[in-house]
Amino acid sequence: MKTARGFFKPLAIGAPAPWRELPARVERMIHFVPPHLDKVRAKVGEIAPTVDVILANLEDAIPADAKGAALAGTIALSREVDFKALGVGLWVRINCLNSPWHLDEVATLVEKAGDRIDVIMVPKVEGPWDIFYIDQLLASLEAKHGVTRPILLHAILETAEGVMNVEQIAGASPRMQGISLGPADLAASRAMKTTRVGGGHPGYRVIEDPHADGSARASVQQDLWHYTFAKMVDACAAHGIKPFYGPFGAIDDPVACEQQFRNAFLMGCAGAWSLHPSQIAIAKQVFSPDPAEVAFAKRILEAMPDGSGVAMIDGKMQDDATWKQAKVMVDCARQIAAKDAEYAALYGF
Numbered sequence: 001m002k003t004a005r006g007f008f009k010p011l012a013i014g015a016p017a018p019w020r021e022l023p024a025r026v027e028r029m030i031h032f033v034p035p036h037l038d039k040v041r042a043k044v045g046e047i048a049p050t051v052d053v054i055l056a057n058l059e060d061a062i063p064a065d066a067k068g069a070a071l072a073g074t075i076a077l078s079r080e081v082d083f084k085a086l087g088v089g090l091w092v093r094i095n096c097l098n099s100p101w102h103l104d105e106v107a108t109l110v111e112k113a114g115d116r117i118d119v120i121m122v123p124k125v126e127g128p129w130d131i132f133y134i135d136q137l138l139a140s141l142e143a144k145h146g147v148t149r150p151i152l153l154h155a156i157l158e159t160a161e162g163v164m165n166v167e168q169i170a171g172a173s174p175r176m177q178g179i180s181l182g183p184a185d186l187a188a189s190r191a192m193k194t195t196r197v198g199g200g201h202p203g204y205r206v207i208e209d210p211h212a213d214g215s216a217r218a219s220v221q222q223d224l225w226h227y228t229f230a231k232m233v234d235a236c237a238a239h240g241i242k243p244f245y246g247p248f249g250a251i252d253d254p255v256a257c258e259q260q261f262r263n264a265f266l267m268g269c270a271g272a273w274s275l276h277p278s279q280i281a282i283a284k285q286v287f288s289p290d291p292a293e294v295a296f297a298k299r300i301l302e303a304m305p306d307g308s309g310v311a312m313i314d315g316k317m318q319d320d321a322t323w324k325q326a327k328v329m330v331d332c333a334r335q336i337a338a339k340d341a342e343y344a345a346l347y348g349f
């Protein structure tokens, strides 16, 4: 691995200096848009003010014969909407690094939209070597085209090997902004027997012992993704980048979508993907801390101004550790309030 000083060295002469701290951005939902569909792309101007990030998707869900149109649509989109003025992130998901498309995509995106694209999402990342490659490629292209700040990288965690290497992926470059759990490819990669895109499965349960009277035995559905979330969140938190939940494919089940997003939120994730307009509000509500929780967290901070000691609040013990938990909650709420007037009012900032 690189030396401490070498980690932040620009990888190409003339490339912008790498980020030392990630830009502080609210990213509760990453809204996926198929940029080759003019009809959908034409709506982005009205959708953008309602989301934190718009992602132009070039990979899965874009037909092989529409990859060129999706790339052209992405460049057009980057010019049609002033995402910076709206305070909305513009991300692009490129095709995977062994695909015939990614090289032209990265070269075109940096040349034609380098200063307008905030994050490039890389699918099927298997290990740090994938990040080293794209990091070097981007630095050379940014130097060539005079891009003024580094484009960040976001990895999708969607293969068994990627999960095995997630800690090294998270720490592979100062460009790393975050990692998303990709449940569909990951299920296929692990040979899990489910065709669902995220969420639980009625067959994944634990069951009571047999009853002497032969009565029915209670069983409870378990979370298929808990281990993966925990591994991803630890890797991201340790390296100061952000963990996300990816897609929830049951568009027709907003209740299960909310539950999957809430599991991710409670486990430490910063946001999730919205595949459909109906999922935007779900992600916004779930990944904005509950105003009652924020109010309680404020009471903890007030009870221990210097963050040390012990206090009882409504019968619950508070100490240095819960002060830190409360600070996480209040800092997140403050960041959201700065961007979202509705939540600024709800949080009382």
Ligand SMILES: CC(C)(COP(=O)(O)OP(=O)(O)OC[C@H]1O[C@@H](n2cnc3c(N)ncnc32)[C@H](O)[C@@H]1OP(=O)(O)O)[C@@H](O)C(=O)NCCC(=O)NCCSC(=O)C[C@](C)(O)C(=O)O
Binding pocket: 031, 032, 033, 034, 039, 040, 043, 047, 057, 060, 061, 156, 158, 181, 182, 183, 184, 185, 186, 197, 246, 247, 251, 274, 275, 276, 277
């Ligand atoms: C699912 C689909 C086909 C249903 O699209 P639809 O048109 O059939 O749905 P609808 O309910 O009829 O649409 C209602 C209205 O919303 C519009 N609309 C619909 N979707 C969007 C959107 N995203 N953004 C903006 N507008 C949208 C749509 O055009 C329509 O407009 P209209 O009323 O004027 O006719 C559509 O929502 C879509 O294409 N969503 C994106 C799917 C996608 O990007 N999938 C890939 C990410 S998941 C993945 O890759 C896995 C992963 C990580 O790799 C791994 O786990 O392995």
Ligand SMILES: [Mg+2]
Binding pocket: 060, 123, 158, 182, 184, 185
């Ligand atoms: Mg995938």
